[in-house]
Amino acid sequence: MGGSSPCASCKLLRRRCAKECIFAPYFPSDDPHKFAIVHKVFGASNVSKMLQELPVQQRGDAVMSLVYEATARVRDPVYGCVGAISYLQNQVSQLQMQLAVAQSEILCFQMQQDHLVFPNCPQIYSDEKPPSLLLPPPSPPRSQCFNFASSPNVIYDAIFGHDIVS
Numbered sequence: 001m002g003g004s005s006p007c008a009s010c011k012l013l014r015r016r017c018a019k020e021c022i023f024a025p026y027f028p029s030d031d032p033h034k035f036a037i038v039h040k041v042f043g044a045s046n047v048s049k050m051l052q053e054l055p056v057q058q059r060g061d062a063v064m065s066l067v068y069e070a071t072a073r074v075r076d077p078v079y080g081c082v083g084a085i086s087y088l089q090n091q092v093s094q095l096q097m098q099l100a101v102a103q104s105e106i107l108c109f110q111m112q113q114d115h116l117v118f119p120n121c122p123q124i125y126s127d128e129k130p131p132s133l134l135l136p137p138p139s140p141p142r143s144q145c146f147n148f149a150s151s152p153n154v155i156y157d158a159i160f161g162h163d164i165v166s
Helices: 008-013 032-042 044-053 056-075 081-113
Strands: 149-151 154-157 162-165
Touching: 008 032, 032 044, 032 056, 044 056, 056 081
Parallel strands: none
Antiparallel strands: 149 154, 154 162
């Protein structure tokens, strides 16, 4: 940046920071690690070309994206940010499964409270004979009513009696 201290990129590359340095607004001298990691993954020449091809108002976002992607690539050289995205998608799937199990548990309790027969939920009744239609079903132990998931990816849908694969 002209007369003051050079930007992080010029400092790392050991060159004089010109007034029109494309890196100076995005890689300040007080945060040298930011440019170092981007330079290590993408190279200064490639980053310079990318920034020059973008409108000025989009360059800040592009630099933030480059820093994020470079950090992810250093952390996980094989998958990079795709590994982080896959991990988060897997977490979402697991949470959706837990939500479906909780919703089916609530439905099981509601149907028991309404004294409805629930023949498609074999875990509800501990004895082998079917319940009497004249009497309300017995309250099962909690562990018997909630045994819907046989694996992390399969949820037993007690209402329709078929498997839903997520």
